[in-house]
Amino acid sequence: MKEEAVIQVENLTKKFGDFTAVNAISFEVKKGEIFGFLGANGAGKTTAMKMLIGIYKPTSGNAQVASFNVYKNPNEIKKNIGYMSQKFALYDDLTVKENITFFGGIYGLSRSQIKEKTAQLIEELNLQETVNQLVGTLPLGWKQKISFSVALLHNPKIVFLDEPTSGVDPITRRQFWEMIYETANNGTTIFVTTHYMDEAEYCDRVSIMVNGNIEALDTPKKLKKQFNVVTMNDVFLKLARSPSLTLPFGKGVKND
Numbered sequence: 001m002k003e004e005a006v007i008q009v010e011n012l013t014k015k016f017g018d019f020t021a022v023n024a025i026s027f028e029v030k031k032g033e034i035f036g037f038l039g040a041n042g043a044g045k046t047t048a049m050k051m052l053i054g055i056y057k058p059t060s061g062n063a064q065v066a067s068f069n070v071y072k073n074p075n076e077i078k079k080n081i082g083y084m085s086q087k088f089a090l091y092d093d094l095t096v097k098e099n100i101t102f103f104g105g106i107y108g109l110s111r112s113q114i115k116e117k118t119a120q121l122i123e124e125l126n127l128q129e130t131v132n133q134l135v136g137t138l139p140l141g142w143k144q145k146i147s148f149s150v151a152l153l154h155n156p157k158i159v160f161l162d163e164p165t166s167g168v169d170p171i172t173r174r175q176f177w178e179m180i181y182e183t184a185n186n187g188t189t190i191f192v193t194t195h196y197m198d199e200a201e202y203c204d205r206v207s208i209m210v211n212g213n214i215e216a217l218d219t220p221k222k223l224k225k226q227f228n229v230v231t232m233n234d235v236f237l238k239l240a241r242s243p244s245l246t247l248p249f250g251k252g253v254k255n256d
């Protein structure tokens with residue numbers, strides 16, 4: 001049963017001066033859930049995520065992440081979560097092994113734990129040939145898979161993935177999602193942003209943010225029923241076309 005809430009968000013708000021980037025959002029995420037956090041460019045996803053991982057102090061509202069409060073214990077949150085950003089993943093000028101050792105050290109793993117984890121990753125990801133290669137020489141899909149594994153080195157309760165599959169081919173994205181499923185099955189909660197609507201279909205539940213507000217939140221199946229459409233792509237477009245909403249569609253919707 002996926003019942004225990006590991007993220008609890010209540011009226012969470014972030015303002016930059018007069019501009020409200022995140023407007024009183026509320027939701028819960030359960031243990032082991034794959035929670036998709038969707039929205040067009042500029043909708044407020046990254047700002048919301050930064051509050052949840054203890055980087056931005058909220059303007060108002062409240063949130064508990066991995067049992068820690070975002071105002072009182074942001075550093076405890078950081079120790080209990082993994083984070084993989086699209087822009088920053090691994091050090092290109094270190095080998096795969098050196099990256100694992102480096103991040104293992106940052107996450108507070110002992111030498112023997114790092115050794116054990118390195119052996120485990122080599123085995124799981126078939127890295128025998130590449131472990132001593134510079135990360136910069138590897139294809140993007142490999143980097144992203146290794147980066148995801150590195151974000152899990154310290155067995156975090158929740159892993160936040162900010163567009164983790166951006167720019168890779170559909171087969172590699174599918175393989176990446178296999179890793180996500182396996183991780184969630186082991187009880188780690190996945191909080192993932194994506195612009196790929198086929199990936200939204202893979203999530204247990206999906207929230208859709210529009211101009212700082214969460215405009216829809218449910219399972220992909222129920223959202224499609226609610227909006228009377230057949231794909232998540234259509235749900236997304238329908239929200240975007242709502243007459244009460246104006247949406248900055250920079251990147252648009254990818255659906256390959």
Ligand SMILES: Nc1ncnc2c1ncn2[C@@H]1O[C@H](COP(=O)(O)OP(=O)(O)OP(=O)(O)O)[C@@H](O)[C@H]1O
Pocket residue numbers: 016019021039040041042043044045046047048
């Ligand atoms: N530090 C900041 N100061 C002022 N405005 C900001 C700041 N950070 C973000 N914003 C604004 O807040 C809004 C939400 O930005 P945010 O990066 O959270 O959106 P996003 O949904 O993550 O978009 P993307 O998909 O492009 O990453 C945007 O209008 C952005 O310009």
